[in-house]
Amino acid sequence: MALGAAVTGASFGAISVGTGMPWWMPVLMSLLIFAGGSQFMAVGIVAAGGSPAAAVVAGLVLNARHLPFGLAIGDVLGRSPLARVVGSHLLIDESTAFAMAQKDPARARAAYWACGVALFFSWNTGVLLGALAGQAIGDPMTFGLDAAFPAAMLALTLPALKDAATRNAALTGAAIALVATPFLPAGMPVLLALFGLLVFKKKEEPCPSPQS
């Protein structure tokens, strides 16, 4: 899993530099933001000519999912202020999932920290190497780097699209964004896609059936 994070990070670094950023920009983003999806999102919006404000808003909405994660794991971080501050920065999908998989609190804590720290280092190392390698690549258009970006994000999104309710909302949102694109400044159509959530209806499942 750490290897996977490093590879994704390297892609992020290389593609970001390919959009014309200095090498240290994706590195700075990864160290301070440490949330891959929102980093791809922000760079993608700005690369498409969108405003940094739209990029920040989209990134924050994307990272709002960390709030329920934090409510769910809570004391796993430890109760001291330092543990909470450092531990919160390591709050990502993977470290949460690892901690939730453990029943014993001590083991949950160990799993959380081990996963968080390992991914922090592998992700950031990957981004640094990718950014440096990206400098060697020339014009992004000739190398099809403009296709690499949406493809990377599609790969990140695909697992969540298995859920029918989420898929319907995502398809509706994408249609709204596409229709709005010729008329609005870049970045805005993506935010407008959130209206796709109006069709979001989760099916009530009283008890999960074993064959599903």
Place this chain on the structure above:
Amino acid sequence: MPVTAVLILAAGTFAIRIAGPLLRDRVTLPDKVRDLISASATVLLFALVAVSALTNGKSFGGWALAAGVAVGGLAAWRKLPFVAVIVLAAATTAGLRLLGLA
């Protein structure tokens, strides 16, 4: 990407993250809200995929770009490794452009 934007996004993200452990004793999120938050992440990402795969920010982005992303998506769906997804997408688009397709 201005550094200020990176700092604001970083600060906001950290605030969201630390809010959970701090407010845990006082706040409970209804399941509905939780589902909505998680779906909104997917909706945003997928919309950006659609816009950046099919447009250049204003009008249709060309068949080479769309085909590259489609090949990448197919590779991801077939569970190919992440690097393969990216390389296949970029190579398809670059190859089609080399053949003269816009």
